[in-house]
Structure formats: structure tokens, C-alpha cells
Amino acid sequence: xxxxxxxxxxxxxxxxxxxxxxxxxxxxxxxxxxxxxxxxxxxxxxxxxxxxxxxxxxxxxxxxxxxxxxxxxxxxxxxxxxxxxxxxxxxxxxxxxxxxxxxxxxxxxxxx
Amino acid sequence: xxxxxxxxxxxxxxxxxxxxxxxxxxxxxxxxxxxxxxxxxxxxxxxxxxxxxxxxxxxxxxxxxxxxxxxxxxxxxxxxxxxxxxxxxxxxxxxxxxxxxxxxxxxxxxxxxx
Numbered sequence: 001x002x003x004x005x006x007x008x009x010x011x012x013x014x015x016x017x018x019x020x021x022x023x024x025x026x027x028x029x030x031x032x033x034x035x036x037x038x039x040x041x042x043x044x045x046x047x048x049x050x051x052x053x054x055x056x057x058x059x060x061x062x063x064x065x066x067x068x069x070x071x072x073x074x075x076x077x078x079x080x081x082x083x084x085x086x087x088x089x090x091x092x093x094x095x096x097x098x099x100x101x102x103x104x105x106x107x108x109x110x111x112x
Numbered sequence: 113x114x115x116x117x118x119x120x121x122x123x124x125x126x127x128x129x130x131x132x133x134x135x136x137x138x139x140x141x142x143x144x145x146x147x148x149x150x151x152x153x154x155x156x157x158x159x160x161x162x163x164x165x166x167x168x169x170x171x172x173x174x175x176x177x178x179x180x181x182x183x184x185x186x187x188x189x190x191x192x193x194x195x196x197x198x199x200x201x202x203x204x205x206x207x208x209x210x211x212x213x214x215x216x217x218x219x220x221x222x223x224x225x226x
């Protein structure tokens with residue numbers, strides 16, 4: 001089955017709330033990257049976390065990585081309507097260079 | 113420093129025609145990756161190229177699809193004799209190194225086969 005499965009598939013929250021998305025993968029990785037995609041648009045790179053890192057922050061984003069469980073989470077704090085988008089995790093597996101394997105994504109909707 | 117540039121943004125082809133998708137990587141990036149995204153799905157890897165070389169084409173269909181990244185000019189993804197199932201968004205990404213760095217994506221080319 002596909003590496004990089006996101007959970008949940010869809011998430012609807014109110015503005016100001018936190019949003020948490022999870023990603024699981026199967027093989028050994030060099031890094032895991034999170035991307036955002038607005039409807040019909042390209043991908044925007046959010047954060048890269050390497051296999052020897054456990055947590056990373058960027059503004060309102062917090063990413064964790066647990067290589068023993070082969071899972072990662074993306075937390076968006078104090079969400080805004082503009083955060084409405086699809087969020088994908090992508091893994092670069094060991095020996096694969098920067099070739100990325102994407103999950104199916106979480107559709108986040110932030111309502112006013 | 114312009115980002116990854118893809119053109120055209122939208123492309124309509126009739127069944128049996130050829131589609132040519134172009135990708136200019138970010139300045140200083142010599143590694144290019146092509147991905148395909150079907151509606152409501154994640155991106156699927158197709159091919160990885162470094163200047164003049166195909167490094168990994170494990171995601172590329174065996175027939176009708178080809179890719180190149182010449183010494184000069186953009187990378188080209190070519191689809192011959194397109195069929196309706198080829199309708200998708202095709203994204204290109206580039207990176208400065210072979211591994212463990214961010215990949216930056218273009219806006220994609222949306223191919224519609226009618």
C-alpha cells in the first residue's frame with residue numbers, strides 16, 4: 001500500500017482553533033516534508049524534518065517526527081481561514097535522493 | 113530568483129495528439145523531478161533527471177511517455193498519442209542537491225484530453 005498516509009482525510013475547524021494532521025509511512029526515510037496545496041494550485045513547501053530530528057517549528061507550524069513509530073504530525077496553531085487547503089506529507093526514503101512519495105492528503109477547512 | 117516555472121499552465125489536447133510540458137528549474141538547481149496528480153489524489157512520482165541524464169524513471173509509464181533535461185533549456189515531459197486517462201495535473205520540482213533538501217514545486221500544467 002502507499003507510503004505516507006495522512007489522517008484524517010478531512011478536517012473542519014473554527015478559526016482560532018488548532019489543527020492536527022498525522023502521517024504514517026512504511027520504509028526508512030532521510031526526511032519527511034509537509035506541503036500545502038490550495039485548490040487547483042501548486043504545492044507550497046512548509047517544513048522539512050530530517051530523520052535525526054524530532055521536532056521543528058516554523059511560525060504557527062509545529063512538526064514532530066517519530067521514526068520508531070514511522071509517523072509524523074503537523075500542528076497548525078491559531079488557525080485562520082487562509083489556512084484552508086489540502087496538506088500533504090511526503091517522504092524521501094533512504095537511498096532515493098529527493099524522490100518524494102506523497103500521501104493522499106488531509107483537506108483542512110477553517111471556518112469563520 | 114524566480115521559482116520553478118512550468119508552461120503552459122493549461123493544455124488541451126485531442127486524443128491521439130502529443131503533449132509537451134516544460135519545466136525550468138530554479139536557478140542553480142540541476143535536479144528535476146516530475147509528478148502527476150489525478151483529481152482528488154496525492155502526487156505520484158514519475159521521473160527524476162539531472163542535467164542530460166535520467167536518474168530514476170521508475171514511475172514513468174513504459175509507453176508514450178518520455179522526459180529529457182538537456183544541457184541547455186528546460187526539462188520536457190512528452191506524452192505521445194494522449195488518451196483521456198492522461199488528463200491530470202503534472203508538477204515539476206527542482207532541488208540543488210541529490211538528497212536531503214527541500215524540493216520546490218512549480219504551479220503545474222493541467223492537461224485535459226478531449
